[in-house]
């Protein structure tokens with residue numbers, strides 16, 4: 001539908017004259033499902049709307065911003081082109097068109113922090129701001145405060161032979177580490193013009209270390225003595241399958257408040273005690289936050305959020 005909207009804008013004189021936004025197009029044109037094309041509307045009134053997109057979806061979000069503001073676009077490249085220059089991303093194009101708020105508050109926060117915060121703290125602060133405040137131009141912020149964020153890496157004696165590229169990589173690595181703990185990735189923010197690749201081995205080692213560092217509370221371990229007979233049956237079955245390296249799928253069901261979460265907590269503690277990694281995922285953030293190390297399925301497995 002969208003690409004046909006572009007085509008109609010470039011081929012159809014009337015569409016060009018009307019000079020419409022995508023959301024207004026429905027008023028004047030009808031989508032012909034069979035022909036997969038737009039034809040001029042002859043009757044009825046229709047109101048169009050664009051799917052809501054969460055800012056966390058990045059490029060999809062900025063594409064929506066552009067479609068809501070740019071009239072009669074003829075292609076994706078046309079949307080990306082501002083003052084004759086083709087931008088690298090929809091975010092950059094939206095920014096160049098002045099459609100995003102500016103980052104004055106965020107910049108001021110970083111400015112103040114750069115005076116008294118350690119570089120590592122500044123890197124973490126940038127992550128917090130990237131994750132929660134969705135700055136309009138992260139690249140600009142990164143470049144502006146890069147020297148402060150890199151100070152500790154530049155200053156360490158054993159790093160004396162590091163090239164500028166090595167230092168940049170280390171700064172990005174530090175930012176990416178923190179972002180990963182929030183289920184994000186440094187490449188989402190286009191801080192640099194290339195794709196940052198963290199070494200697979202380091203990433204794996206970090207993920208394993210962070211799982212192994214999840215505390216195992218005493219009372220979770222002691223819970224094994226409290227399990228009722230049905231919980232005990234489930235515990236033995238699952239625990240033995242894990243210990244004997246057998247694969248298996250287990251489904252635990254029961255009315256609310258009958259001890260399913262209690263069982264998971266005890267199981268998880270005993271499996272982690274043996275040095276195994278137990279990943280807890282759920283579809284909702286609230287459910288996953290009931291367990292130590294719990295994450296949403298989307299965040300853990302980097303599943304894209306499909307709003308379509």
Ligand SMILES: Nc1ncnc2c1ncn2[C@@H]1O[C@H](COP(=O)(O)OP(=O)(O)OP(=O)(O)O)[C@@H](O)[C@H]1O
Pocket residue numbers: 226227228231254255256257258259260261262263
């Ligand atoms: N064997 C047990 N010994 C002591 N307390 C238990 C036991 N099993 C469950 N509980 C307690 O009962 C309450 C309800 O248990 P839990 O939250 O595990 O139920 P649930 O089946 O997961 O509920 P829901 O489906 O509503 O999430 C909790 O306070 C839990 O600590």
